[in-house]
Amino acid sequence: MKDEDFFWEGIKEDRLLFQKCSDCGTLRQPPGPMCPSCQSLHWAPHAASGRGKVVTWIVSAHPTRRDAPPPRTVVLVDLEEGVSLISNLQGIDPKDVYEGLEVEVFYQDFNGLKLHQFRPVQKGSV
Amino acid sequence: MQNILDKTAIVGIGQTEFSKFSGRSELQLAAEAAKAAIDDAGLKPSDIEGMVTFTLDTNDELALQRCLGIPELRYVARGPFGGAAASATVHLAATAVASGAAKAVLIYRAFNERSGKRFGQPMVDQSGYGGFGSGPDFHVTFGLDTPAKIYALWYAHYMHRYGVTSEDLGRYSVVARANAATNPRAWFYQKPITLEDHQNSRWIVEPVLRLLDCCQESDGGVAIVVTSLDRARDLKQPPVRVAAATQSHQIGGNIMWDYYRGAKVQYREAQSTARQMFASAGITKDDIDVALIYENFTPIILMALEAHGFCGPGEAKDFIKDGHIALNGSIPVNTHGGLIGEAYIHGVNNILEGVRQIRGTAANQVKDARHVLVSASRSSMILGRA
Ligand SMILES: [Zn+2]
Numbered sequence A: 001m002k003d004e005d006f007f008w009e010g011i012k013e014d015r016l017l018f019q020k021c022s023d024c025g026t027l028r029q030p031p032g033p034m035c036p037s038c039q040s041l042h043w044a045p046h047a048a049s050g051r052g053k054v055v056t057w058i059v060s061a062h063p064t065r066r067d068a069p070p071p072r073t074v075v076l077v078d079l080e081e082g083v084s085l086i087s088n089l090q091g092i093d094p095k096d097v098y099e100g101l102e103v104e105v106f107y108q109d110f111n112g113l114k115l116h117q118f119r120p121v122q123k124g125s126v
Numbered sequence B: 001m002q003n004i005l006d007k008t009a010i011v012g013i014g015q016t017e018f019s020k021f022s023g024r025s026e027l028q029l030a031a032e033a034a035k036a037a038i039d040d041a042g043l044k045p046s047d048i049e050g051m052v053t054f055t056l057d058t059n060d061e062l063a064l065q066r067c068l069g070i071p072e073l074r075y076v077a078r079g080p081f082g083g084a085a086a087s088a089t090v091h092l093a094a095t096a097v098a099s100g101a102a103k104a105v106l107i108y109r110a111f112n113e114r115s116g117k118r119f120g121q122p123m124v125d126q127s128g129y130g131g132f133g134s135g136p137d138f139h140v141t142f143g144l145d146t147p148a149k150i151y152a153l154w155y156a157h158y159m160h161r162y163g164v165t166s167e168d169l170g171r172y173s174v175v176a177r178a179n180a181a182t183n184p185r186a187w188f189y190q191k192p193i194t195l196e197d198h199q200n201s202r203w204i205v206e207p208v209l210r211l212l213d214c215c216q217e218s219d220g221g222v223a224i225v226v227t228s229l230d231r232a233r234d235l236k237q238p239p240v241r242v243a244a245a246t247q248s249h250q251i252g253g254n255i256m257w258d259y260y261r262g263a264k265v266q267y268r269e270a271q272s273t274a275r276q277m278f279a280s281a282g283i284t285k286d287d288i289d290v291a292l293i294y295e296n297f298t299p300i301i302l303m304a305l306e307a308h309g310f311c312g313p314g315e316a317k318d319f320i321k322d323g324h325i326a327l328n329g330s331i332p333v334n335t336h337g338g339l340i341g342e343a344y345i346h347g348v349n350n351i352l353e354g355v356r357q358i359r360g361t362a363a364n365q366v367k368d369a370r371h372v373l374v375s376a377s378r379s380s381m382i383l384g385r386a
Helices: A005-012 B028-040 B059-068 B088-099 B147-162 B166-181 B194-200 B269-282 B299-307 B318-320 B348-359
Strands: A017-019 A044-048 A051-060 A073-077 A084-089 A102-110 A115-118 B006-016 B050-054 B075-079 B102-113 B203-206 B219-230 B240-247 B289-295 B371-375 B380-385
Touching: A005 A017, A005 A044, A005 A051, A005 A115, A051 A084, A051 B203, A073 B147, B006 B028, B006 B088, B006 B348, B028 B059, B028 B102, B028 B219, B050 B059, B050 B088, B075 B088, B088 B102, B088 B166, B088 B240, B088 B348, B088 B380, B147 B203, B147 B299, B166 B299, B166 B318, B219 B348, B240 B269, B240 B348, B269 B299, B269 B371, B269 B380, B289 B299, B289 B348, B299 B318, B299 B348, B348 B371, B348 B380
Parallel strands: A084 A115, B050 B075, B050 B102, B289 B371
Antiparallel strands: A017 A044, A051 A073, A051 A102, A073 A084, A102 A115, B006 B219, B006 B240, B102 B219, B240 B380, B371 B380
């Protein structure tokens, strides 16, 4: 059993889950067995809104692998709940990305493996 | 903080040639370098009581002990992680000597990192793509499958924040290769580059790292002997004092995926090691004559220069442009060519250069070098005269 198993179970159901400390309420990522703020072992999964802002990004293109999908934009996203997450950014040319770009999560199946992905927040969407 | 490490000294250094294909085992590289370091010190293998290397080193201490005919080891330790541990080796060895745990400690790092397992190749095993491996993880699965990409993601943040361009990075590569060009031990001996060469080299991670922003992949071995300063005075070489040595591992950090600790445009670990060492050695950055900085990729040089206070935040690109880090500059950096120009022996070759600068025997000797910084960012030391 791994500390992050709950996260990937959540992704399978299109849910972005983070550990929330049952004692002090702190969210944490990456997952771990103990709350870094109060050392509590008690936690419950907390579903995040999936909205956040781009902190930094690169294009992952080289070296390519035989099984790899086309170049992907890799982003570090600060979610509005205050935790950070690595993902891919789709729907925008990497040259147009900027720090602070507002993004939202979606989920995509890659050869049977579902992963969280991000895209720029659509105008008018909530 | 009371400084007891400055009663210890580096008394011997040894190395193999640095190459792309050593043609022999990693253990043989370790044994050759170790023998050379012990000889350099004027000691016998039986004088060695402790051994220190990296957690990542494949050479078992007991196998090396057998090669060298060392009857008994009383102290064995390994520094954490990868290159960030480069200077931790001396920290661990000096701590053992200062505490009395071992009278003389051998440090070694040896690998066939080019002809054998190459660190720069993509990590496929942990990826969920394609159905092999152990399922998804938080980094590799999304395309952070090489050290270049992993580090580029946070270097990109620094570059965006301060408007650092590819040319700004290239100016460091030009310095490193100029220093290597006049260092016969360097792989790139007599092979300097121009900024144009740098700009024409292919993208490894666009728009952050070009080929000439990346350290080499190398085969080779290096070794160091640490003992007490008192004993050092009777040995073959002029003693090189461990004026200060320390480590910093900050909460939220990770071996490479260092994205969860905030303040990504500052190198907090390097800021902390600098603060600790200047305080314990009783000196300032103005007393440092040579700075040897672990550079897996060029951007770390800029961040490390700022973290040590050689220039202010965001000023490193202009500091380099103004010539400060060249051999004749105010703070010469990586006088041997660094991991880009000399070789990638995981940063431990930088310590050998530090020793040579203090002894006065470096290929590119900085006149009257009294204090040399050897920073691997999370572990660091200052070497000085006895
Ligand atoms: Zn808590």
